Amino acid sequence: MRLEYFQLIDRIVDLNLADRRIRCEATVPSASTVFEGHFPGFPLMPGVLLIEAMAQTSGWLISAMNRFERMPFLASVKEAKLRTFVLPGHVLAIESKLVHEGSGYAVLDAKVRSSDKQVCDATITLRVMEFPNAELAGEMRKLAARVGLTPEMALNG
């Protein structure tokens, strides 16, 4: 997890395009300036970043389904529940499953677990659009490789 780059996902562990689901892992860093403010003397992973981790996981699934020809953008978060504290060093398992693929949008159910305990869950809506420019398309492919999403996985799932 690279909080300073807003990259919440370390690796894609499982991608199943037939079932339209994905599972990712991420380790909360043991130290970050984020924890200096949130909170002094009691460092906690901010809930909004847990929601972002679910959004990014959902986004990787949609990117793979679209073979990196379209870009997902977070549009709405519903029924978000933050069920327990996440501390520095915790390992997170983040899952997302497509509920509905609409025209230009997708709805997914996502959840985070840590040490077999449910941490949070939400329904995520992503807009799915053309890439605004070629630079972003290229960077997303590079980032996909960094988290272990290969072109073969996107093709075969």
Added chain:
Amino acid sequence: MSSTFEAIANIIAETCDIPRDSITPDSHAINDLGIDSLDFLDIAFAIDKAFGIKLPLEQWTQEVSDGKATTDQYFVLKNLAARIDELVAAKGA
């Protein structure tokens, strides 16, 4: 009044917290009811689920952008109901 219109009027009322009796077949979803694009995604999701279809929002938006269609054709509710009926019929064909 068509059952399709009744269904989408109920969806809009519930999704956007708009009084049901202010929604008529001649209401324009954007111009009259003030529904924005994000709320319309929720409405589209509810319509897709209710009717088992996929509203072609991107195609409609492109047609309007290209000047090949007006927003009235897709977003006046009686017309939206007709488009939905066409999609449902096409699915069953």
